[in-house]
Amino acid sequence: MRRRGLFSRTALVLGLVFLYVPILSMIVYSFNNSRLVTVWDAAHSPTLKWYGVLFSDGEVIDAAWLSLRVAICAATVSTILGTLAGTALARFGAFRGRSLLVGMTTAPIVMPEVISGLSLLLLFVALEQAIGWPRGMGAITITLAHISFCMAYVTVVIQSRLAGFDESLEEAAQDLGARPAKVFWRITLPLILPAVLAGWLLAFTLSWDDLVISQFVAGPGSSTLPMVIFSKVRLGVSPDVNALATLMVSVVASGVVVATLWMRHRQRRRERDVQLAAAANL
Amino acid sequence: MRKTRRLPGRQLVAGIPALWLAVFFLIPFLIVLKISFSEARLAIPPYAPLITWLHGLPLPRIHLSSYGYLFTDPLYLRSYLYSIMVAAVSTVFCLLIGYPMAYAIARGGEEWRSFLLMLIVLPFWTSFLLRVYAWIGLLQNDGLINNVLLGLGLIHHPVTLLQTDFSLYIGIVYSYLPFMILPLYANLEKHDPALLEAAADLGARPLAAFLRVTLPQSLPGIAAGSLLVFIPAVGEYVIPTLLGRTDQIMIGRMLSDEFFDNRDWPVASGVAILILLLLVVPIVLLQRVERQELEGGET
Numbered sequence: 001m002r003r004r005g006l007f008s009r010t011a012l013v014l015g016l017v018f019l020y021v022p023i024l025s026m027i028v029y030s031f032n033n034s035r036l037v038t039v040w041d042a043a044h045s046p047t048l049k050w051y052g053v054l055f056s057d058g059e060v061i062d063a064a065w066l067s068l069r070v071a072i073c074a075a076t077v078s079t080i081l082g083t084l085a086g087t088a089l090a091r092f093g094a095f096r097g098r099s100l101l102v103g104m105t106t107a108p109i110v111m112p113e114v115i116s117g118l119s120l121l122l123l124f125v126a127l128e129q130a131i132g133w134p135r136g137m138g139a140i141t142i143t144l145a146h147i148s149f150c151m152a153y154v155t156v157v158i159q160s161r162l163a164g165f166d167e168s169l170e171e172a173a174q175d176l177g178a179r180p181a182k183v184f185w186r187i188t189l190p191l192i193l194p195a196v197l198a199g200w201l202l203a204f205t206l207s208w209d210d211l212v213i214s215q216f217v218a219g220p221g222s223s224t225l226p227m228v229i230f231s232k233v234r235l236g237v238s239p240d241v242n243a244l245a246t247l248m249v250s251v252v253a254s255g256v257v258v259a260t261l262w263m264r265h266r267q268r269r270r271e272r273d274v275q276l277a278a279a280a281n282l
Numbered sequence: 283m284r285k286t287r288r289l290p291g292r293q294l295v296a297g298i299p300a301l302w303l304a305v306f307f308l309i310p311f312l313i314v315l316k317i318s319f320s321e322a323r324l325a326i327p328p329y330a331p332l333i334t335w336l337h338g339l340p341l342p343r344i345h346l347s348s349y350g351y352l353f354t355d356p357l358y359l360r361s362y363l364y365s366i367m368v369a370a371v372s373t374v375f376c377l378l379i380g381y382p383m384a385y386a387i388a389r390g391g392e393e394w395r396s397f398l399l400m401l402i403v404l405p406f407w408t409s410f411l412l413r414v415y416a417w418i419g420l421l422q423n424d425g426l427i428n429n430v431l432l433g434l435g436l437i438h439h440p441v442t443l444l445q446t447d448f449s450l451y452i453g454i455v456y457s458y459l460p461f462m463i464l465p466l467y468a469n470l471e472k473h474d475p476a477l478l479e480a481a482a483d484l485g486a487r488p489l490a491a492f493l494r495v496t497l498p499q500s501l502p503g504i505a506a507g508s509l510l511v512f513i514p515a516v517g518e519y520v521i522p523t524l525l526g527r528t529d530q531i532m533i534g535r536m537l538s539d540e541f542f543d544n545r546d547w548p549v550a551s552g553v554a555i556l557i558l559l560l561l562v563v564p565i566v567l568l569q570r571v572e573r574q575e576l577e578g579g580e581t
Contacts, residue, residue, distance in 0.1 A: 005386075005389065007382065008382040008383070008385045008386035008389070009386045009390075011379070011382030011383055011386065012382065012383045012386035012387065012398070015379055015380075015382075015383040015459070016383075016401055016402075018379075018456065018459075019401075019402070019405050019456070019459065020401075020405070021420070022413060022416035022417055022419075022420060022456070023405065023408065023413065023416060025416060025419060025420060025426060026412070026415075026416045026419070029419065036424070039424070081298065081299045081302055082299070084295050084296070084298055084299050085296070085299035085300075087295060088292070088295050088296035088299070092292060092295075092296060095292075095296060097296070097300060098296075100300070101296060101299070101300050101303075102569065102573070103569060104300070104303040104304070104307055104308065105299075105303065106565075106568070106569050106572065107307070107565055107569075108303075108307055110509070110510060110513040110514055110561075110565060110568060111513075111514075111517075111561075112513070112514055112516060112517020112518070112519075112534055112557060112561070113514075113517070113519060113534075114517050114519050114534040114537045114538055114554070114557075115314075115517060115537075115554045115557060115558060118314060118537065118541060118550060118551070118554050119310030119311055119313065119314045119554070120306065120310055122310060122313045122314055122317060122547070122551070123305075123306070123309060123310040123313055125327050126313055129327070144306065145306070147302075147306070148302070148303065148306040148307055151299065151302070151303075155299070180291065180292075181291065205407050208409075209409045209410055209411065211410075211411055211520060212519050212520065212538075216541075226409070226411050229409075229411055229412065229415070230411060230520070233411075233415045233418070233524065234523070234524070241412070241415060242419075244412070245408075245409070245412040245415070245416070248408060248409055248412065249408050249412075252404070252407045252408045253404060253408075255407075256400065256403075256404055256407055257400075260396065260400055264396070
């Protein structure tokens, strides 16, 4: 019994090393003075030189700004749509077209990105021909494309959260005469709020990171941050990309840590409330 | 389960996202299908309409030329088979590495579990592109791995690691490992330890108990994880472009090159349709497995 535990634990540690060594190496080398990414220039390191290079690169700043705007819009719209779809799938029982909706919300998650990108571009071209909109490709087409695949992820997050709650609270509110919309706003939404926030963050990250779909539906002159990184990286390793990676990893890591702590805090408080309520009933 | 009262506005709640997905997910595939049957031409957009009107009568012009091209040029077939092989081998490696990891987390202490899960999910939240890029720095000829091996005296000349099958597999396994671990963990965590104790009481050795109790029970998790890795890996574009071989490209890159470099929209659409045909069965399987995992637990 013990030996098997040892094997899987060793595998876990090695697996985590495998997952984190590349990220750590980028962080370390972002402070390296040398242009050669892999040679550590001990005499002049650590240095913030590449962070300076990064922030004076107008192309990177413009692209980051575009990515930020697209990601905020795409995350917001896809969270609304995904919450609707997740609620319908988890709470409406069997309805006509349910399996179609299930299919359309799971398929985008696994669909190879080249196919999603190509099909969306062809849609926009066809629309432009037919109704004259959208006029050319740019921020709008990128946002529309991102909403579609982000909402699939949000739907899954919301649906599995709702599946974890039974419907007794909602049914009690209904029996007391609350209208469906009120039940949703006062009961369902507060219950799934952590999932809604998690869904928004997930959608934001997916949109912020997307390269392939954006490449298809972005017009000339509208490059998102991953597109700029990709064109830099294809030409070879560049040290300022390490600096960018370090910044992005720090933001994400601190965000995830704070979110986890907050959720745990909420969970603890809820458990304590339940215990107090139980004690009060005795 | 009590039947929910019929709510007004329910149609809207389900209908709005359904309509969105129909417009931005379903219809685009029909357009891809349509263009794959049309003829390429030098125009904007660079394909001929499927139906032309002659004296008020519709005249269909369906061309199979792009498919003929795809089936006769061995380049496409090779790239197609290569992609399937790369995706399959990567899936097996993800399973071999991910299963023990998921098992250790599921059997680990309560207080460690959420922290370890966070460690697994964290890379998933950071840029996929940058994580793939990090491997270039590690694998290149004067990269970290070669420097360490040279320093240890294990090799005397740098080994070419980048732009080989090896680096391609590293990149895919590395990027998709969380997709394997999470469904496996979700499955393993639900197992009742009493079953293993019962097996031990009946005299089963740990390995036998694992093979006869845990493994069969975790098959849905294995299926879900493997499909979540295999399906997107077949059409992977970024990893083979940055880490893969230059003499053998994967089908996703083929599609992109046909579209952007050759501007042959019908052939690119044909490639997309052929990838989809390959993935239809795995995608349907995945939906079935996920429905069981998500909804089957209550009955």
